[in-house]
Amino acid sequence: MVKRTRFNESDCPVARSVDAIGDWWSLLIVRDAFDGSRRFGEFQRSLGVAKNILTTRLRALVAGGILDMVPASDGSAYHEYVLTPKGKDLFHVIVALRQWGEVHFFEPDEPHSELVDSRHGRPLPTLEVHSADGRQLGPDDTVVHKVDPAG
Template identity: 80%
Template sequence: MVTRTRFDDSDCPVARSVDAIGDWWSLLIVRDAFDGSRRFGEFQRSLGVAKNILTARLRALVAGGVLESVPASDGSAYREYVLTPKGKALFPVIVALRQWGEEHFFAAGEPHSQLVDRRQGHDLRALEVRAADGRRLDPDDTVVRYVSETSA
């Protein structure tokens, strides 16, 4: 069996984030949690993922503090999964992936699900990366400052 490479001690925030999320199933679980899924069966029906894979991903997301397992809101014996503040902080990531997918993987006019402002029903403005002074930044406007550069 192949051992999974861990990045939880990396000095790169992207690597640690990917390590915490785990894989694409986990991102889709988080997406569904934002869409209102709370129970194992709801995630399973939406994703069509095998139960053993879903169980493992839910456990990992709970262990990582992204989801919390709580008693069912209806008082039944079931458990529900709710986003923690750490999980809710993934919202811009999910929106960015959605907007990137809309731009690059759908033909003009091709139907797809849409994320809209609940209050007004309008599409969301495209996410942008901004400098502290408000300037819009592109990749050429940024540079990574590595740990060895900041600790010297």
């Protein structure tokens, strides 16, 4: 088996993030957790993933502080998985992926699931990035400042 390249010590925040949640199963587990899944069987039914793969991904998400494993809310002997504050901070990432997918992978009339405001029942507006002074920013409006290893 090929050893996976690790990015957990990279100076790039994107690389470290991908290292923590960069495979599709993990992102889909996080998506399902936002959608209310809490138990192993719920994730397994929703995703159709093999149990051994799901077990590995859930363990990694718990070890990475994205999910917590807690006693079942119904008092049974089972455990449930809940998003930690670190996991909840992935909300914008999941929304951005969803909105990007809606634009690039569906025809205009093609039905798909939709994320809506629970209070008003309306779709969310498109996420935007703004500068400190309120201007909307795009890729041509930003630059990455690299870390100088010499200090």
